[in-house]
Amino acid sequence: MGGYGTVIAAGITVGLLNRWLLLRSDYRHYPTYPHGQLIHLALGFIAASLGAVAVPAIAKPDFVAVTFLVLAAQQFREVRNMERETLTQLEETKLVSRGTDYIEGIARVFEARNYLVIMTALLCSGTVQQWGLKYVFVVGPLLILLSLKLMSGSYIGDIARVQEGRIHFKGSLLMVDDVVMMNVGLPQTRKKIMDEGMGVIIKPMDDNARLNLDAPGQRKAIIHDVVSILGSKVDVNETELMPMARKQVDQGYLAMFIVANEPDMEMLIEIIKKVPVLESARGTTLLSYYGRKAAD
Amino acid sequence: MVERRQIKMNTGLNEYILAIVTCEKDRVISGGCPVFLASGQEEMEHISLLLARILGGIVHDLENGIYFICKH
Numbered sequence: 001m002g003g004y005g006t007v008i009a010a011g012i013t014v015g016l017l018n019r020w021l022l023l024r025s026d027y028r029h030y031p032t033y034p035h036g037q038l039i040h041l042a043l044g045f046i047a048a049s050l051g052a053v054a055v056p057a058i059a060k061p062d063f064v065a066v067t068f069l070v071l072a073a074q075q076f077r078e079v080r081n082m083e084r085e086t087l088t089q090l091e092e093t094k095l096v097s098r099g100t101d102y103i104e105g106i107a108r109v110f111e112a113r114n115y116l117v118i119m120t121a122l123l124c125s126g127t128v129q130q131w132g133l134k135y136v137f138v139v140g141p142l143l144i145l146l147s148l149k150l151m152s153g154s155y156i157g158d159i160a161r162v163q164e165g166r167i168h169f170k171g172s173l174l175m176v177d178d179v180v181m182m183n184v185g186l187p188q189t190r191k192k193i194m195d196e197g198m199g200v201i202i203k204p205m206d207d208n209a210r211l212n213l214d215a216p217g218q219r220k221a222i223i224h225d226v227v228s229i230l231g232s233k234v235d236v237n238e239t240e241l242m243p244m245a246r247k248q249v250d251q252g253y254l255a256m257f258i259v260a261n262e263p264d265m266e267m268l269i270e271i272i273k274k275v276p277v278l279e280s281a282r283g284t285t286l287l288s289y290y291g292r293k294a295a296d
Numbered sequence: 297m298v299e300r301r302q303i304k305m306n307t308g309l310n311e312y313i314l315a316i317v318t319c320e321k322d323r324v325i326s327g328g329c330p331v332f333l334a335s336g337q338e339e340m341e342h343i344s345l346l347l348a349r350i351l352g353g354i355v356h357d358l359e360n361g362i363y364f365i366c367k368h
Contacts (some may be wrong), residue, residue, distance in 0.1 A: 184354075184357070185364075
């Protein structure tokens with residue numbers, strides 16, 4: 001039994017460490033609250049234990065126990081529901097909403113990370129069982145690095161060029177370069193926009209990226225991330241300065257407009273480059289034969 | 297146990313002209329929404345600003361001397 005103790009402990013330790021490292025939190029990443037993090041660390045612990053116990057259960061051999069483990073793993077499907085529900089509830093009181101695509105993406109990531117933890121713990125305890133404790137110091141960090149790398153996904157900066165756009169008015173229409181944003185009636189609002197507004201053009205690099213930026217969910221995610229870092233001058237019942245992203249219908253690139261609390265153009269561009277590409281909005285036309293043919 | 301869900305409805309009128317503000321009454325035939333007559337450009341801007349704040353909408357300009365308030 002003493003042998004199994006080390007096996008399980010090694011699996012749990014590496015698994016939990018993995019969950020903790022995956023739980024990066026900054027302005028954009030949810031959760032930012034200590035309690036939210038605790039919930040996920042606790043779930044990570046459970047996931048790690050599940051993975052770690054599996055190897056001794058097979059080695060013993062106790063196949064009934066393994067069946068129960070599979071049943072327990074089903075519980076992690078609830079994680080996605082939990083995250084989705086919380087974020088959707090919070091959406092109602094947000095001035096600038098995340099959008100359902102972004103929420104779905106976050107929820108999926110949270111579920112997937114638990115499976116990743118189970119896998120890490122399983123492989124680590126397997127290593128200890130098979131070859132001995134010292135090998136876990138090689139395999140553990142390797143697995144953690146691998147899961148960090150695999151789960152990072154791509155960013156807007158990888159699929160599009162982001163550059164400054166010129167804000168101007170054509171009559172009462174607010175334009176960023178040649179893209180019509182909206183109709184602004186009051187002269188004082190126009191002046192405020194001209195003084196403090198920032199415009200950005202997001203040019204997709206290929207057809208996949210164009211489809212991706214087309215998705216309203218992806219645009220909402222961009223706007224949400226920008227607002228959560230730079231702030232916006234929108235208030236309840238004062239929605240005139242609502243940030244928005246519109247596309248140039250002929251060329252397919254996006255124009256974004258925002259009146260931020262921190263008008264820093266360079267940082268705005270950097271933030272947009274770091275917005276994750278949403279799984280649900282990802283364009284895949286170039287993977288299909290007809291898509292490739294149509295693109296040339 | 298029956299799950300109870302509170303359904304919250306947005307009962308405001310979105311994407312609908314809530315009010316029209318103009319100095320030129322000949323250009324507007326009364327329709328489904330109130331029309332406010334202003335005596336000059338300045339008053340027109342002021343009235344529409346107040347209405348927009350009260351109604352939670354934003355002011356649009358039709359570029360022919362007519363402003364209207366709409367909620368999006």
